[in-house]
Amino acid sequence: xxxxxxxxxxxxxxxxxxxxxxxxxxxxxxxxxxxxxxxxxxxxxxxxxxxxxxxxxxxxxxxxxxxxxxxxxxxxxxxxxxxxxxxxxxxxxxxxxxxxxxxxxxxxxxxxxxxxxxxxxxxxxxxxxxxxxxxxxxxxxxxxxxxxxxxxxxxxxxxxxxxxxxxxxxxxxxxxxxxxxxxxxxxxxxxxxxxxxxxxxxxxxxxxxxxxxxxxxxxxxxxxxxxxxxxxxxxxxxxxxxxxxxxxxxxxxxxxxxxxxxxxxxxxxxxxxxxxxxxxxxxxxxxxxxxxxxxxxxxxxxxxxxxxxxxxxxxxxxxxxxxxxxxxxxxxxxxxxxxxxxxxxxxxxxxxxxxxxxxxxxxx
Ligand SMILES: Nc1ncnc2c1ncn2[C@@H]1O[C@H](COP(=O)(O)OP(=O)(O)OP(=O)(O)O)[C@@H](O)[C@H]1O
Numbered sequence: 001x002x003x004x005x006x007x008x009x010x011x012x013x014x015x016x017x018x019x020x021x022x023x024x025x026x027x028x029x030x031x032x033x034x035x036x037x038x039x040x041x042x043x044x045x046x047x048x049x050x051x052x053x054x055x056x057x058x059x060x061x062x063x064x065x066x067x068x069x070x071x072x073x074x075x076x077x078x079x080x081x082x083x084x085x086x087x088x089x090x091x092x093x094x095x096x097x098x099x100x101x102x103x104x105x106x107x108x109x110x111x112x113x114x115x116x117x118x119x120x121x122x123x124x125x126x127x128x129x130x131x132x133x134x135x136x137x138x139x140x141x142x143x144x145x146x147x148x149x150x151x152x153x154x155x156x157x158x159x160x161x162x163x164x165x166x167x168x169x170x171x172x173x174x175x176x177x178x179x180x181x182x183x184x185x186x187x188x189x190x191x192x193x194x195x196x197x198x199x200x201x202x203x204x205x206x207x208x209x210x211x212x213x214x215x216x217x218x219x220x221x222x223x224x225x226x227x228x229x230x231x232x233x234x235x236x237x238x239x240x241x242x243x244x245x246x247x248x249x250x251x252x253x254x255x256x257x258x259x260x261x262x263x264x265x266x267x268x269x270x271x272x273x274x275x276x277x278x279x280x281x282x283x284x285x286x287x288x289x290x291x292x293x294x295x296x297x298x299x300x301x302x303x304x305x306x307x308x309x310x311x312x313x314x315x316x317x318x319x320x321x322x323x324x325x326x327x328x329x330x331x332x333x334x335x336x337x338x339x340x341x342x343x344x345x346x347x348x349x350x351x352x353x354x355x356x357x358x359x360x361x362x363x364x
Contacts, residue, residue, distance in 0.1 A: 148305025
């Protein structure tokens with residue numbers, strides 16, 4: 001894991017190696033490695049004459065002697081698993097808890113999006129300073145944009161950068177066919193996240209945030225959106241709430257202003273496509289006749305996930321056919337397969353839209 005960009009504090013830059021070791025050991029569950037790295041931090045802080053801080057760290061380490069800090073962390077997560085909010089009908093977990101290891105540096109983001117993400121992290125890291133001035137860091141975020149452009153992976157990377165467990169809300173369990181049960185499930189989710197700081201992630205948020213005029217049999221949708229609005233308004237916690245949607249047009253207008261920040265994840269520009277391709281093809285040899293710049297222009301309109309898939313398709317081709325390198329013809333056939341796939345997906349989408357429109361006309 002690289003921790004280049006988000007060093008914790010400029011004065012601690014010399015101990016960054018120790019911190020990196022600490023985190024690596026933590027995520028590997030390497031108890032001894034974690035303890036050694038923690039003592040390295042203590043030594044480094046002493047060397048910097050931060051003796052009060054070094055003494056505090058030493059006390060924590062001695063108090064925790066015999067316990068593995070990394071194991072303790074995972075034990076906390078698994079204990080939380082025991083207290084997981086559940087749907088009373090099927091007894092299914094309403095959230096899925098994980099500790100992502102994705103690094104923000106792995107993402108190719110537009111400069112504007114990068115600024116937005118950096119700002120969220122800066123605000124969270126300066127929360128005490130902000131609070132001392134009567135302000136709060138952004139804590140309710142909305143990620144919008146087409147599928148496969150990084151909303152989910154950015155949520156994971158944010159959780160990692162902020163050292164928060166990622167609690168992904170399981171809509172299949174939250175949305176209940178029983179009247180009133182969906183709102184009750186949502187309350188359980190918020191109650192869970194109120195008492196323990198997590199990154200609470202509502203992926204495919206439109207499943208519950210649909211405009212209140214959307215037709216349904218019992219007006220249940222309207223009740224759910226209203227309850228969600230109230231819960232979001234009264235939710236004040238260390239938790240970072242993040243909703244993501246591919247269908248921003250469906251979101252109830254009253255919900256928009258509840259979010260402190262809205263970030264748009266768009267399809268990559270030609271330059272971003274070029275960076276993506278170079279990154280994916282790092283592990284293979286590219287034939288000299290492959291013109292990455294002009295290929296990048298051809299791929300405009302594809303998502304990051306589409307480009308990742310076609311690159312991996314081309315690499316598989318090279319491996320399976322024992323070719324030494326990615327040639328223009330390998331690349332062209334991978335692109336054509338991906339274009340065909342996108343065409344089929346779009347046909348599927350428009351068939352779903354037609355059925356939805358028909359149903360909605362029938363119910364009016
Ligand atoms: N900005 C990005 N930089 C690098 N890789 C990306 C980026 N966006 C997406 N990817 C790749 O595409 C995959 C799918 O992306 P992701 O699931 O985050 O998209 P999404 O916007 O959440 O899609 P959906 O709306 O369908 O859930 C990622 O796992 C990652 O490999």
